[in-house]
Amino acid sequence: MISVSKKKFRLAGVWLVLAFGGLSAQEKPASKIEPMAVDGRISAALRQVSAERIRANIEKLASFGTRSTISAQDPAAIAAGRGVGAAREWIKAEFGRYSQECGGCLEVKTDSFTEPGAERIPQPIEITNVYAVLKGTDEKNAKRIVLVTGHYDSRNSDILDVKGDAPGANDDASGAAVSLECARVLSKLKFPATIIFLTVAGEEQGLNGSHHFAKTAKELGWNVEAVLNNDIVGGDKSAEQDHSLVRVFSEGLPAAATEQEIKRIRGLGGENDSGSRQLARYIADVSRVYDVGVKPMLVFRLDRYLRGGDHSSFNQQGFAAVRFTEFREDYHHQHQNVRTENGIEYGDLPKFVDFDYVVHVARLNAATLASLASAPAPPANVHLLTKDLENDSTLTWEASPGGRAAEYEVLWRATTSPEWEYVQKVGSVTRATLQLSKDNVIFAVRAVDAQGHRSLPVVPLPER
Numbered sequence: 389m390i391s392v393s394k395k396k397f398r399l400a401g402v403w404l405v406l407a408f409g410g411l412s413a414q415e416k417p418a419s420k421i422e423p424m425a426v427d428g429r430i431s432a433a434l435r436q437v438s439a440e441r442i443r444a445n446i447e448k449l450a451s452f453g454t455r456s457t458i459s460a461q462d463p464a465a466i467a468a469g470r471g472v473g474a475a476r477e478w479i480k481a482e483f484g485r486y487s488q489e490c491g492g493c494l495e496v497k498t499d500s501f502t503e504p505g506a507e508r509i510p511q512p513i514e515i516t517n518v519y520a521v522l523k524g525t526d527e528k529n530a531k532r533i534v535l536v537t538g539h540y541d542s543r544n545s546d547i548l549d550v551k552g553d554a555p556g557a558n559d560d561a562s563g564a565a566v567s568l569e570c571a572r573v574l575s576k577l578k579f580p581a582t583i584i585f586l587t588v589a590g591e592e593q594g595l596n597g598s599h600h601f602a603k604t605a606k607e608l609g610w611n612v613e614a615v616l617n618n619d620i621v622g623g624d625k626s627a628e629q630d631h632s633l634v635r636v637f638s639e640g641l642p643a644a645a646t647e648q649e650i651k652r653i654r655g656l657g658g659e660n661d662s663g664s665r666q667l668a669r670y671i672a673d674v675s676r677v678y679d680v681g682v683k684p685m686l687v688f689r690l691d692r693y694l695r696g697g698d699h700s701s702f703n704q705q706g707f708a709a710v711r712f713t714e715f716r717e718d719y720h721h722q723h724q725n726v727r728t729e730n731g732i733e734y735g736d737l738p739k740f741v742d743f744d745y746v747v748h749v750a751r752l753n754a755a756t757l758a759s760l761a762s763a764p765a766p767p768a769n770v771h772l773l774t775k776d777l778e779n780d781s782t783l784t785w786e787a788s789p790g791g792r793a794a795e796y797e798v799l800w801r802a803t804t805s806p807e808w809e810y811v812q813k814v815g816s817v818t819r820a821t822l823q824l825s826k827d828n829v830i831f832a833v834r835a836v837d838a839q840g841h842r843s844l845p846v847v848p849l850p851e852r
């Protein structure tokens with residue numbers, strides 16, 4: 389009871405401070421944040437995500453026997469339908485089919501490279517990422533990219549086994565199926581910004597595929613605003629599974645932060661405000677608008693204990709990236725040879741996957757991708773003026789690049805709150821003063837278009 393009344397008091401306190409702070413008549417008072425506006429096109433697209441397609445794709449990927457990155461990929465193995473090469477060719481063809489259905493709207497590409505030998509790679513090997521690009525239709529926004537990925541390689545008990553079965557239905561045919569199904573469904577729509585649907589290899593061998601892709605994206609200067617990595621999103625049907633939740637992991641201190649940036653983050657309490665955290669919060673926002681059948685459970689941690697994933701490759705290059713993983717993993721069904729021992733079935737087989745759960749996760753991904761690709765770019769160079777000692781807070785920013793923003797909103801929350809709590813609409817301006825002390829809250833600014841699509845929020849840098 390005490391915490392409830394405190395919260396009410398705080399809301400009332402903010403309201404009162406603002407109400408008496410001399411806001412002009414046009415300005416709306418601050419209020420608790422409401423979910424973003426529904427986009428009927430996005431709702432309709434989400435209904436197209438198909439359990440049959442997801443099931444067929446996961447079963448097909450599992451049917452290649454093994455998709456170990458170091459398994460066969462010569463023409464004979466591809467023709468025989470076994471090994472990582474056969475899986476790669478099938479994914480390419482599948483993206484190609486979706487592209488035909490949308491009049492060639494997808495550009496299907498591969499990113500191949502030779503990975504030198506390493507602990508988990510006995511000899512140099514060619515690794516190939518396969519991806520499809522749905523180019524943005526607005527020339528001024530087409531360079532902005534949102535990306536979804538899953539890894540199509542698999543493994544069994546022995547990371548060096550290139551022959552034995554490694555069906556990898558949950559880890560990670562489920563994630564690859566999310567990428568594929570998002571491509572099939574979203575390619576029927578047009579977005580101002582670009583969406584990339586990626587499947588990578590080499591994850592189990594050492595995140596090799598995602599590392600190469602993210603590094604290349606950085607070198608080419610790609611403007612990747614968000615990366616959604618789906619790895620183990622099969623909703624394993626164990627008794628303790630919670631099918632209503634999917635975990636969303638996000639890094640705190642950015643892996644790419646410089647010493648100087650870390651010093652600033654430490655000084656200002658910015659440990660909880662990486663770009664990846666803003667993306668995680670955005671996903672939670674999306675889930676309150678589109679009823680996709682599963683709720684994100686935000687985990688403010690890079691990944692599970694002693695585990696890694698492809699999102700970290702993107703984090704290392706400075707991109708905002710998060711990982712989706714089912715609520716509860718069953719370790720009998722991951723990284724295990726297919727067998728029965730003492731009555732326990734081991735192995736990552738399609739029969740343990742809950743295809744409806746994967747559908748829900750795919751819908752949450754598609755809703756997030758579509759919302760971001762429809763939204764204006766985030767405002768640029770957001771600053772909080774700190775020159776004068778004062779109890780007001782003045783924020784400045786540059787207009788959202790690309791000209792799609794109709795207005796801006798200042799967000800804030802208590803330093804102890806996980807998600808944005810309050811919003812002040814400030815109109816089509818690039819400066820706002822709030823009668824609220826910057827020392828007591830965390831601020832951000834976002835751009836909103838005429839239809840209500842929201843950009844990712846940007847936390848200001850201090851300016852003297």
Ligand SMILES: [Zn+2]
Nearest residue numbers: 559560619620
């Ligand atoms: Zn995995």
